[in-house]
Amino acid sequence: MNPLLNALLVVVLALNLFALGTSRIVTVIKLVSLQGFLLGLIPLLMEEHLGWSATLASGGAILLKGAIIPFMMLRAMRDVQIKREMEPLIGFLPSMLLGALATGFALLFSKALPLAGEHTTPLLVPAALATIFVGFILLTTRAKAITQVMGYLVLENGIYIFGMLLLGTMPLVVELGVLLDLFVAVFVICIIINHINQAFSSLDTRRLVALKE
Amino acid sequence: MINLLIHFVLMLAMPPLLLGVINKTKALFAGRKGPPLLQSYYDLIKLARKDMVISQTTTWIFVAAPVITLVGILMAGCLVPLGPFHAPVSFTGDLILFAYLFAVGRFFTTAAALDTGSPFEGMGAAREVTFACLSEPALFFALLVLAKMSGTLMLGDLLHAPLMVSGQGDPASLVLVAIGMFILLLAENSRIPVDDPNTHLELTMIHEVMVLDHSGPLLGLILYGASIKLFVLGAVLLHILFPFQSGSALLDWGLFIVEMLGLAVGVGVVESIMARLQMRHVPYLLIAAILFCAFGFVLLVR
Numbered sequence: 001m002n003p004l005l006n007a008l009l010v011v012v013l014a015l016n017l018f019a020l021g022t023s024r025i026v027t028v029i030k031l032v033s034l035q036g037f038l039l040g041l042i043p044l045l046m047e048e049h050l051g052w053s054a055t056l057a058s059g060g061a062i063l064l065k066g067a068i069i070p071f072m073m074l075r076a077m078r079d080v081q082i083k084r085e086m087e088p089l090i091g092f093l094p095s096m097l098l099g100a101l102a103t104g105f106a107l108l109f110s111k112a113l114p115l116a117g118e119h120t121t122p123l124l125v126p127a128a129l130a131t132i133f134v135g136f137i138l139l140t141t142r143a144k145a146i147t148q149v150m151g152y153l154v155l156e157n158g159i160y161i162f163g164m165l166l167l168g169t170m171p172l173v174v175e176l177g178v179l180l181d182l183f184v185a186v187f188v189i190c191i192i193i194n195h196i197n198q199a200f201s202s203l204d205t206r207r208l209v210a211l212k213e
Numbered sequence: 214m215i216n217l218l219i220h221f222v223l224m225l226a227m228p229p230l231l232l233g234v235i236n237k238t239k240a241l242f243a244g245r246k247g248p249p250l251l252q253s254y255y256d257l258i259k260l261a262r263k264d265m266v267i268s269q270t271t272t273w274i275f276v277a278a279p280v281i282t283l284v285g286i287l288m289a290g291c292l293v294p295l296g297p298f299h300a301p302v303s304f305t306g307d308l309i310l311f312a313y314l315f316a317v318g319r320f321f322t323t324a325a326a327l328d329t330g331s332p333f334e335g336m337g338a339a340r341e342v343t344f345a346c347l348s349e350p351a352l353f354f355a356l357l358v359l360a361k362m363s364g365t366l367m368l369g370d371l372l373h374a375p376l377m378v379s380g381q382g383d384p385a386s387l388v389l390v391a392i393g394m395f396i397l398l399l400a401e402n403s404r405i406p407v408d409d410p411n412t413h414l415e416l417t418m419i420h421e422v423m424v425l426d427h428s429g430p431l432l433g434l435i436l437y438g439a440s441i442k443l444f445v446l447g448a449v450l451l452h453i454l455f456p457f458q459s460g461s462a463l464l465d466w467g468l469f470i471v472e473m474l475g476l477a478v479g480v481g482v483v484e485s486i487m488a489r490l491q492m493r494h495v496p497y498l499l500i501a502a503i504l505f506c507a508f509g510f511v512l513l514v515r
Contacts, residue, residue, distance in 0.1 A: 006385035010512070014392055014505065021497055093497055100504045107511050123385060123512075 005045045009127040009161070012038055013103055016134040019154065021096040023084045028138075028150045029073045032157075036065025039157055042164050053172040061160070064179050069153065069186050076190045077146060080197045089141040099137060103130040119165055132158030144203045145193045149186060156182055216298045219466055224290045227470070228440035229253035231447070231477040235404075238481025253440065260433030268426055270330045278325030279431045282318035283438040289314040290445045294369045296469035297376060297458040303369035308356045311368050312349065315401070318438070319345055326423035337422030340492070344407070344419065347499035348400050354506030355390045355397070359453075361513050362386075372449060375456035386509035391453045393505035398450055398480075400499055402443045405484040407495050447476050 012035055019031045040062030043054040088095065103126075110126040119125060135158055138151025156178075163175070193203060200207045233250040240247020249255075267275065292311045294300040323338035360366055363374030375387055400407045403420035412418055424435050451472050459465055490498060 003384055007388045010385045010388045010508075013508070014389065017501060017504065021501065093500070096497070096501070096504075100508075103508065104511055107508070107515055111515060 005042065006123050008038055008041060008045065009123040012157075012161075013123075013127055013130055016103070016131055016154065017096055017099055019150070020099045020134060020137065021092050023092055025077060025083060025085055025144065025146055025150075026074070028085075028147060029070050029077070032150050032153050033066050033070035035154070035157055036069070037062055039160055040066060042161070043167055046164060046167055054167065057167075057172060057175045060176060060179050064183055065153070065157070069183070072186060072190055073146060073149065076193050080146075080193060080203055082144065082146070082203055085142055085144050085147050087143060088147075089143070090137070095137050095141060099130075099134045102133040102137075106130040106133070124161055124164055128158050128161035130158075131155075131161060134158075143206055145189070145196055145205050146203060148205065149189045149193075152185070152189075153182075216462065217301055220295055220298065220301060223295060223466075223470070224287070224441065224444065227473070228444040229257060229437070231443055231473065232440050234474055234477035235481040235484065238478050239485050242482070242485035253436070257433050257437055260436070261430050263429035265429040265431060268329055271325075271328050271426070274321070275325045275328045275426070276431065278321040278328075279427065279434040279438065281321045283434050283441070285314045285318040285321075286438050286441050286445065290441060290448075292368050293445055293448050294372055294452075295448050296451075296465050296472075297373065298462075298465070300369040303367050306366050308360070308366060308368045308371065312352055312356070315442070316345070316349070318442075322423055322435075325427075329426045331426065333422055334425060337419055340419045341423060344400060344495060344499060347496055347503065348397055351393050351397050351499065351502040351506045354503065354510055355394050358386055358390050358506065358509045358513055361510070372452040375453050376458055386512040387453055389505045389509035389512065391450070393502040393509070394446075394450045394453060396498060396502035396505075398443070398446045399483065400495075400502070401446055402439065404480055406487050406490050406498060409489050412489075444473070447473055451476060 015031050015035045015038075019028050019035075022028060022031070040058050040060075043058040043061075046054075090098065106126040106129040107123075110129065113125065115125060132155055135151050135153070135155030138154055139148055140151075142148055142151060160178075163178075196203055196205070196208070200210075230250065230253070232253040233248070236252065237247050237250055289311050291301045292303065292307050292314075294303075319341065323341055326334035326338040356368075356371065359371045359374045363371050363377065365371055399405070403410055408419040408421070410421065412421065420439075424432060427435055451469070454476075455468075455472050457468065459468060
């Protein structure tokens, strides 16, 4: 087990909290892109003997999560001309505290899970659970479509961390398939964002209830 | 013995240079030439030669406060080991003394601010104390993590804990404590995301507004004390950030000085790329610092 792995996961957890606490959407995008980049490094840290599949998975994740998706989101941001998440369902400080609470519980209770021996020391499982929960908070409590996409990405990052437990046995095809799905989903959402913006001249998804046949 | 001497010389002579480095970094970012590196020394000498104007409403507290604050900070500086060397003074439980020597300084600074009877200074004092309520738990959680890691309550040994575990062990909680301590360093020294040391708009200031009525040598003492505070807290943070030891004493001192200047550059970069937070958002940042240090502790004991 590489000691750097835990340090890296802790930084990922810290980025979660910062993403919950900020109202600027550009900052959220940058934080999530940094998180994606760091997660891309995990396969390199976990494998003692670096195979080509781990390298490919890592490179794909870094490229997609760290560069391409954030780039797309920033472009979408520029087109719709909004800067801040104005009125989230749960405020920034409460959602940060909620995320911190979830992280704390994930750290405390992952000890109680019946995990295989080699999975207990790294923080992979608690980090995955906490990140999934933070993604869930972002996804459900924010009103703007772009922030919701970022929540979806954080959620996916959590699942990605969980997948790292199976790195040795999971075929590369599955990994790349997940990344492709993610890419397509974000691509579609970007188009949807554009349409919402044209229809309502706002990105507030709560306005979608006004749609009629 | 010689190490002890270097400790005192560095602690007394180096701090104003850090302010110079920070200002130079900010100037470089802004595309200016900036004041010379030694400007803070010139300022201190200039202030020391000036006369004092003391308001008639003030009492002895107003004059005593800067001196007591400076002495408190210097005493705290004696408890902190610089680099891999030993601290001049060290005993079991001195981490509590360390935390509250700063608090004594803060108490007297705020008391002096209230002593002037100026509404602005009272406001600044209220803010300072409010934010101190949030930064103190963060400091204690950070010290708790290090105490748990090293199994000792002596500040000198406790700060060397990262040096001991850097070989084996788990750096995860140290990363969290380092983030928390960096926020704490910025908040305690009233640097930018929390407070702007250059601002002269009373409504938005925290620390600067409390010393508006001080002038001449007293103001010099306050500025000097503030720079030493930056140095001491920086020395604490460096233990967590760079737990390296070369073995040769001379090299270690050199390394320490370079690390310290690097930290000053880091603070300057943060000040250049960040805007000051709104006053009502400052507690969020400090709560984040508490959370990071607390998580470091949870991670260690779970």
